[in-house]
Amino acid sequence: MNEQKAPAGIEWTRIRNPDGTFRRGFTWNVFTGCLHDCEWDIAGERAECYAKTLAGRWNGRGYPNGFAATYYHPERLDLPKKYSEGAGIFPDSQSDLFGQWILKDWRLQFEGVLQTMRDTPQHIYQTLTKNTTGYRQVDGLPKNLWLGISSPPDHFVGTNLSDKGKRNYLHSAFETLGQKAADGYVTWMSFEPLSQNWAEFVEANPGALKWAVIGAASNGSTLYPPEEGHVRALIEVLDAQGVAVFFKGNMRSLPWARDHWRDDFPAFEVVA
Numbered sequence: 001m002n003e004q005k006a007p008a009g010i011e012w013t014r015i016r017n018p019d020g021t022f023r024r025g026f027t028w029n030v031f032t033g034c035l036h037d038c039e040w041d042i043a044g045e046r047a048e049c050y051a052k053t054l055a056g057r058w059n060g061r062g063y064p065n066g067f068a069a070t071y072y073h074p075e076r077l078d079l080p081k082k083y084s085e086g087a088g089i090f091p092d093s094q095s096d097l098f099g100q101w102i103l104k105d106w107r108l109q110f111e112g113v114l115q116t117m118r119d120t121p122q123h124i125y126q127t128l129t130k131n132t133t134g135y136r137q138v139d140g141l142p143k144n145l146w147l148g149i150s151s152p153p154d155h156f157v158g159t160n161l162s163d164k165g166k167r168n169y170l171h172s173a174f175e176t177l178g179q180k181a182a183d184g185y186v187t188w189m190s191f192e193p194l195s196q197n198w199a200e201f202v203e204a205n206p207g208a209l210k211w212a213v214i215g216a217a218s219n220g221s222t223l224y225p226p227e228e229g230h231v232r233a234l235i236e237v238l239d240a241q242g243v244a245v246f247f248k249g250n251m252r253s254l255p256w257a258r259d260h261w262r263d264d265f266p267a268f269e270v271v272a
Helices: 050-057 100-105 107-119 163-182 199-203 228-240 249-253 255-259
Strands: 025-027 039-042 045-048 088-090 124-129 145-150 187-191 211-214 217-219 222-224 244-247
Touching (some): 045 050, 045 217, 100 107, 145 211, 163 187, 163 199, 211 228, 222 249
Parallel strands (some): 025 088, 124 145, 145 187, 187 211, 211 244
16 A cells, blocks of 8 residues: 655545544555546647556556556455554555446456455545446445545547537436435545536535545646636535535646635544
């Protein structure tokens, strides 16, 4: 497991407890590699998934067949059990744990990951998927798992997503999150990058989200902040619904966000 330390790293893994203390944050990848091949159009250029970029920097180490393949690392399965103090753990920073290929081809191993989560109730696990129906395909998900879906990319599985395609994606995502929220799960969406105004979808699905993470677009070290109007419209709806809002550090590239900073976490019960 890799610890996410301030000020760098994936900051939302360092969850703030109800008493104001913070958990240590980690990434934990029992699976690596992803078949979604997500890309975004940014300032006339095409940016790829940051996980794919990182994998490329490792010169094939750990990815002998490239990032667009799946790798299982059984030696990592029990790592969270080494930490008795509750942490925030992101199980798929280099994969998509609920990707359709994992649910189909690696189901037994996938169930082992879920069992580790159940065996470590002191931790909070935060997953993010772009398989918008994935959570509906699994019964008995651990209650210490926060179920997240990412907002749609511009290019997905070799397809250019049209506006209609993105809207269909979000309809499916909010249907899934709404169902799971009703079942008592912490549900969330990562709007990173917030490339369009998606406020209408949140407004049309009250109760579907408990948490929203908002971020800027990036291409390497260059940041491209979202439009202020898109952010303000989304924040207005989220606040009206009582949804906790967390700005990624790259949102400091937007002056309005710097002046209206948000780093809230959803309400949850602490398990000793």
